[in-house]
Amino acid sequence: MNILLTGASGFIGRHILRALEQQNHKVTACCRNAEKLFFKSADTRIVRLDYAAVSCDSDWLPYLQNIDAVINCVGIIAESPGQTFHRLHAQVPASLFRAAERAGIKKIIQISALGADACAHSAYHLSKKAADDTLRNLDLDWYVLQPSIVYGDGAQSMALFQALAALPMQPVIDGGRQLLQPVHVSDVADTVLQCLKAEAPARLTLPLVGPSPIDFGQLLQQLRRRLGKKPAPTISLPGNLVQRFVFIGRWLGEPVCNADNIAMLQRGNTADAGPVEAFLGRATHSLEQRLLPQPASQAERWHAGLYFLRPLLRLSIAFLWLWSGIVSLFFYPHEQSYRFLSATGVTGIAAPITLYGLALLDIALGLATLAAYRPRRLILIQLILVLLYTLTVGIALPEFWLHPFGPVLKNVPLLITLLVYLHLEGERP
Template identity: 60%
Template sequence: MNILLTGATGFIGRAIALALLEQGHRVTACSRRPQCLRLESPLLTPLALDFAEADQIENWLPHLQGIDAIVNCVGIIAPGPRQSFQQLHSQSPIALFRAGAMAGVRKIVQLSALGADDQAASAYHVSKKAADDALRELSLDWFVLQPSLVYGPGGRSHALFQALAALPVHLLPEGGKQMLQPIHVDDVAAAVCRCLQPGCAGRRTIALVGPEPISYADWLQGLRLRLGKSRASAWRLPQRYAAIVAGCGRALAEPILSRDNLAMLRRGSAADPAPLIELLGRPPRSAKRMFADDASQAERWHAHLYFLRPLLGWSIALVWLWSGITSLFFYPHQASYALLAATGINGIAAPLTLYGLAALDIAMGLATLARIRLPALLLCQFYIVLGYSLVVACRLPEFVFHPFGPLLKNLPFLLCLLVYRIVEGERP
């Protein structure tokens, strides 16, 4: 079949793309950044198209000629500056589905979410349901697949749960009794492939869930044991305090931590696995089997560094800001001029240098907090600190041999800049 796959560079989309290619389908992989697909196959055709700008039927019709089926995997866990639930989960998918019906597409598979039903309350679920309902109105074969928590290598939510599991204390909203039914990403991909087989009758809504539910508390403890740690202390977190903790997600640059997602967790995410077992012809894999496997060293590192990453960014910004503020308001200017004179800077150049460097430090701190072109910014900071250090080492050697090591402490700071640049480069 010729298949148009949207969201092909995402966690679920990439797994589905691989499965479709393995089955010999021709895949037009639609993504905002197709260069991130990192797949090579003569059966694969990348298509650069931004869902945020494709909310009209006319945006899709030129790309649907000769397409037999559509698989929509686009989804965001939290809205951003250019990405809203309404746009990405409702308007653009509805335009795509209607364009597909006009172009003669035979099947459409929509990756929705468990909970996108008549009881949907969160903006995430409501926006997914709007697209699901629009698809159900079309006179073609459709499948609305509603996964619970999807886990597997590369999953962002899975990485967050592992980071939460690695903490010495598990803060559990309402005791962590909420029931989840995690499903492996490979089973999601297998379900999509099964829906596309000619003999599979459509016009169905199917929950994609694991074979048995597990409580949120047990899920975290299982992930923790997989990381090679003993069981963590569990503290029940009343709802009002859980909402405060969830509200810290923006400060931690972690969109999954939000009050809306807390509400979805409170609702739970479990369903009868029988329809999926019938679809696959086998039970999906149990998430509990994963707990018996040892996590890789990379997973353990990632879990422990997950929440340190934003703290590292804040500390780097604080160093720059405090350095500039101290130079301007606290450290005696005459002492600063004496140091500058030792490096050969005198006269009118001294105050210009003092105030200029202080302003530069403050600008670097603010730019770090604002995350302005962060990889290039951090590299620039690395060379600035290295330059400072070399000048001081050559002109003020007493700081090299000072017992408090004021200059030597620049070495770990330089490494922090490089480490932060690397980990930020790994952000999805």
């Protein structure tokens, strides 16, 4: 079949694309981050597409020529400037679905979310439900697939859970009794393939879940065991308290930690596995089959341990620049600073200009680091600046190399720290 797949560079989209290619389907893969599609067959056409710019039904028509089926995997975990739930989960899919009907396409598969139903109250679920309802009202064969938490290679939610499991104390909300029913990404991909078959019953809403629920606290303990760690004590946090301070997680750069996701966790995420198992003709995979029996790899253990250190690393780097600039302006004797500058050849009116200019630059770098403004470019600027500082002071004031407080040598671990942070920023999902 000729298939249009949106959200192809996302976690679920990548796995579905691989499954489609293995079945020899010809895919038009629409995505924002084509560099993530490092594998593709000769029958796959990659289309870079900014979904926020697709404003009306007719914008989709050029991509729908000679297409037999549409699979929509567009989704975000948290909102950001220019990317809102309403825009990407509701408006964009709705215009795609209507355009597909107009183009004569008879089969559409929507990757929605478990909980996008009549009881939905979060912006995430309500936006998914809006697109689902649009699809259900069209005169074609539709499938609304509602996965629970999806795990597998590249899953962001399970990466967060493993990071929580790696902490010396297990943080849970209201005792960690919330029931979850994670589904493996291969079951999601297999369900999509089943939907594409001509004999598959259509106009279905299918919850995609694992065979049985597990409570959140138990899940963390099992993930901790998988990481090779001994059981840890649990600390229970009141849900209303977590909701009040959840902004801290967002400020630290953790998109999964937002009010909507906390509310969805408190609600629980389970369903009857019978319908999807009947549709597939087999049982879905359990955590005990696909995840828990396999010891975590070294990369997974490193990732779990560094997960919450990355934002702390950013804060410490920001503090270093801010404090350096503030001390230079207000606390360190300017006469001493001018003597150091004179040793490097900076004298006269250039001395105060350099002193105040570099101090303000340090403060600007600290504030930009706090705001995570273009982090990779910002880190490169900091690397160059620290290197210049080190070479300038090291050459002009060589006695500092032998200073007991190591004012120059301390820049060496700082440079390595910045390189580590640059690499961690490059690993953002």
